[in-house]
Amino acid sequence: MSIPTPHIECKDKNLIAKTVLMPGDPLRAKFIADTYLTDVVQFNHVRNMFGFTGNYKGKRISVMGSGMGMPSIGIYSYELFNFYDVENIIRIGSCGAYTKDLKLYDVLLVEESWSQSTYAKVQNGYDKDVIESSKELNEQIENYAKELNIPIVKGRIHSSDVFYNGDFDAYKKYRDEYGCLAAEMESFALFANAKVSDKKASCILTVSDNIETKEETSSEERQNAFTKMMEIALQFAE
Ligand SMILES: O=P(O)(O)O[C@H]1O[C@H](CO)[C@@H](O)[C@H]1O
Ligand SMILES: O=c1cc[nH]c(=O)[nH]1
Secondary structure (H helix, E strand, O other), X not given: OOOOOOOOOOOOHXXXXXXXXXXXXXXXXXXXXXXXXXXXXXXXXXXXXXXXXXXXXXXXXXXXXXOOOHHHHHHHHHHHHHHOOOOEEEEEEEEEEOOOOOOOOOEEEEEEEEXXXXXXXXXXXXXXXXXXXXXXXXXXXXXXXXXXXXXXXXEEEEEOOOOOOOOOOHHHHHHHOOOOOEEEOOHHHHHHHHHHHOOEEEEEEEEEEEOOOOOEOOHHHXXXXXXXXHHHHHOOOO
């Protein structure tokens, strides 16, 4: 397929940087562009899935919404990797913690995603239920977090197709039997696409709610207040 794609209207590959930060929410992408970037060019408006490229402290980086769920990030990350020559995608998302050891606003680095999703099997025949993120990007993320003095928790998360589970207590099984610290809904498909595209992907998450303690942040905070993970990810500008 050539560019533009059905979902990204950008006609010039050079308008998208080698590293793209991907929040689920396109308004979080706009917040990052408005707050941190200069010389911003908006490279996508299709379906309001905003994408921007700009300079962070003089170095170039892109940021684009992925939408919610694996089919959505599956489309955008595949097109960025395969048709726009993007090398690295770092998802910066929110997650629901499965353990009371995690507090609101804690930052998690996803080492691996566990999922019941068939995304990777349908896409390329991969039939395991765990996919790792890029060790190379993760090392950089850990170094950047150290330099910025931002504590991070590393581990396995549950990448789920379901936000409203009919069995409220199912999270206990995902935590106790499968070792998942928290839930989100995109990283498994992102990591699957990175694998088949021979590219790199990682995922940094901020705890937006705690399923065990029932604490939660507001939708406005989810859009605008998760600045620690944004600042770590922005260090990838080059
Ligand atoms: O805040 P984002 O990045 O969208 O991440 C999480 O929030 C959404 C659910 O509210 C899902 O997309 C989940 O993965
Ligand atoms: O997928 C998600 C994201 C945030 N909070 C949750 O409970 N689940």
